[in-house]
Amino acid sequence: MKRFLKSTVAGVALAALMSSLPVVAAETGLDPNAKQGGGIVITYKDDVATLDPAIGYDWQNWSMIKSLFDGLMDYEPGTTNLRPGLAESYEASADGMTYVFKLRQGVKFHNGRVMTAEDVKYSLDRVTNPKTQSPGAGFFGSIKGYDAISSGSAETLAGVTVVDPQTVKIELSRPDATFLHVMALNFASVVAKEAVDAAGADFGRKPVGTGAFKLAEWTLGQRVVFERNKDFWRPGLPYLDQITFEIGQEPIVALLRLQKGEVDVPGDGIPPAKFAEVMADPAQKARVIEGGQLHTGYITMNVTIAPFDKVEVRQAVNMAINKKRITQIINNRAVPANQPLPPSMPGYDKSYEGYAFDQAKAKELLASAGLKDGFETELFVMNTDPNPRIAQAIQQDLAAIGIKASIQSLAQANVIAAGGEKDQAPMIWSGGMAWIADFPDPSNFYGPILGCAGAVQGGWNWSWYCNEDLDKLAAQADSMADPAKAAERNALWSQIYGKVMADAPWVPVFNEQRFTMKSERMGGADALYVDPVSIPVNYDYVYVTDVQ
Incomplete structure (x- = not known):
């Protein structure tokens, strides 16, 4: 996203x-x-x-x-x-x-x-x-x-x-x-x-x-080629004559080809399994670029599919996930998250503690929802490493409280399509598609992925969570266009996200670099x-x- x-x-x-x-x-x-x-x-x-x-x-x-x-x-x-x-x-x-x-x-x-x-x-x-x-x-x-x-x-x-x-x-x-x-x-x-x-x-x-570029070729499953737009309205741009996007390249193979000079940018990034090796090699590390990002990786629970229509179940799942263990899977390139907003975003509530990792309490919540023996469900995940491994860790955590989740490991487009269908994906691990802000404003983590406007066919609100009262508060916050009201506006957004977490349609897992x-x-x-x-x-x- x-x-x-x-x-x-x-x-x-x-x-x-x-x-x-x-x-x-x-x-x-x-x-x-x-x-x-x-x-x-x-x-x-x-x-x-x-x-x-x-x-x-x-x-x-x-x-x-x-x-x-x-x-x-x-x-x-x-x-x-x-x-x-x-x-x-x-x-x-x-x-x-x-x-x-x-x-x-x-x-x-x-x-x-x-x-x-x-x-x-x-x-x-x-x-x-x-x-x-x-x-x-x-x-x-x-x-x-x-x-x-x-x-x-x-x-x-x-x-x-x-x-x-x-x-x-x-x-x-x-x-x-x-x-x-x-x-x-x-x-x-x-x-x-x-x-x-x-x-x-x-x-x-x-x-x-x-x-700046126009489409020159698209061979499905093989390549997409862009060529320079000679009539581009910004004089002197673009610099490149052509960009070739090669499809079907495993990230580890792409890294090897980069080392050989056959690839210029591995679009899927540095494979987690190779990250330590890359950073330990001065020649490879010299080609690494690090950047901060307004990012949150999360698990969605479809509130329209039983038993995720019960808030106690969603809260139990929040308590079941060992976020620290998951960050280790990605070489600690992230910090555990406790709310939708990343720490560097205006509106982030530093005082909010979130749901503690407490699987005993999670079992109690399931029992209070009439599910003391747990239940079966599906967890959808993008099939590019490390996401299947993260899904397996989530699967293990859920099993510890009695939830048996079968993993549906699919291509990115298939996961996105399933999330956009109201009755297809009970749970989704958002990794590889996780939210990075469209613009540096707290509203961007609400409307498309938690607001009612995103809970539509083809939308990105994969939890299908729609709280009309919160939508009204969100509209109120976005109407505060006067810079003098920035602090008041950010406080309102903190309140909105606090209410979201009380309803628990997500499990925020980590904020990634x-x-x-x-x-x-x-x-x-x-x-x-x-x-x-x-x-x-x-x-x-x-x-x-x-x-x-």
């Missing part, structure tokens, strides 16, 4: 919400050491699920989509600092309820057509229309008319208006402290209507955007390889140093 890796306060964005002055795009300078040309090889074990920006929402396809498409807003590379993207500038009303975006002139889609404000409106209408089944639709809930389009009573967002071919106005139904961040998400990417119409349900395999590697020929700042937006790599700005 996604995404931003570093904890920063988006003060600039919040201040912009309160300003009526136009904010103009500030271009980031090009790397003076960069060379144009060449290609790189990225490996993945599993095939790509989709390249449709309205649908794609996993670790693997996020950066790929980011390089094919653009939104009105963007981030400075390697940071969480907002800047205009397809918008040349924007102006916000003093009350934070209206935004007017001026579009860049002459931006072309990959099919050669010039983008206009009509495309922006179409794209926002499309992502929020329930027919699209976008897992990101709920992010746009503050736009006027969202309730009508999401209920099916309207086909377009009333709050999005085309002023002229280069100007789009967006009106909100309430102030939203996260709005500019939402406009920088992949879900807000601008797509070409004619391309969507022509491809239909296959648009995810025939993407047409305005991004991120490690990746690159080949010796790769150039560009380290931050581009642990980019907080373009996970895992900001392909638009990296380059190779061996171009002649």
Whole structure:
């Protein structure tokens, strides 16, 4: 799931919400050491699920989509600092309820057509229309008319208006402290209507955007190839001529190929079984890049499937899991978690103790729920190491309190699909897909994965937990757009997550640090390889140093 890796306060964005002055795009300078040309090889074990920006929402396809498409807003590379993207500038009303975006002139889609404000409106209408089944639709809930389009009573967002071919106005139904961040998400990417119409349900395999790269080849189960968009609207970018994503590569094999110079970035990261060996070898360690991330790995329990519809059962599972033992499986590259928010996120409650590891108490809770002899269930897990091993540890902990969980070890896309079906997955270990914040704000750990908006077909709220009272509190918190109310807003989010943990739809397991590697020929700042937006790599700005 996604995404931003570093904890920063988006003060600039919040201040912009309160300003009526136009904010103009500030271009980031090009790397003076960069060379144009060449290609790189990225490996993945599993095939790509989709390249449709309205649908794609996993670790693997996020950066790929980011390089094919653009939104009105963007981030400075390697940071969480907002800047205009397809918008040349924007102006916000003093009350934070209206935004007017001026579009860049002459931006072309990959099919050669010039983008206009009509495309922006179409794209926002499309992502929020329930027919699209976008897992990101709920992010746009503050736009006027969202309730009508999401209920099916309207086909377009009333709050999005085309002023002229280069100007789009967006009106909100309430102030939203996260709005500019939402406009920088992949879900807000601008797509070409004619391309969507022509491809239909296959648009995810025939993407047409305005991004730095365009799709050149997709051979299912083998490779995906991007080529440089020579008409890209940022002059001088991208540096690379081609990116080849090789599919079906086991992570250990990918590491060996990296050592031989055949691979430039192992997309699935450093295999846990090889981590100690890599870090002990100075030559390999020199190619390792470490980055912090706003991450939580967790177990979901589907509250609509018995017996997880009983809070005592969910609380018992929270008490049954030995989190310290699980962190050892990943070479202690994480710390045990006790709540949905990671420690570096605003709103994290340092005073909250969580559920103690107490299997005797867990058995008592099961007995109070009428399940003293336990029960049988299924635990879904992504089949890339170390996730099956973590699932086995979870299985053992559950067995200790009488819960017999059979492990369903599947490809990432299959686990995601099962989670998005209301009655398919009683439990899911989120590893390999675990939540990394889309933007550095506590709201992002609620709406898509714990709020009612995410508990829909194809959504990412795999616990199917929906507490309408908490949804109202979440909306109240997000309406606090005034930076002077930041402390009050964070306190409210702490209260919300405390109530979530009382209902226990999740077992937060750990907060993980991120490690990746690159080949010796790769150039560009380290931050581009642990980019907080373009996970895992900001392909638009990296380059190779061996171009002649």
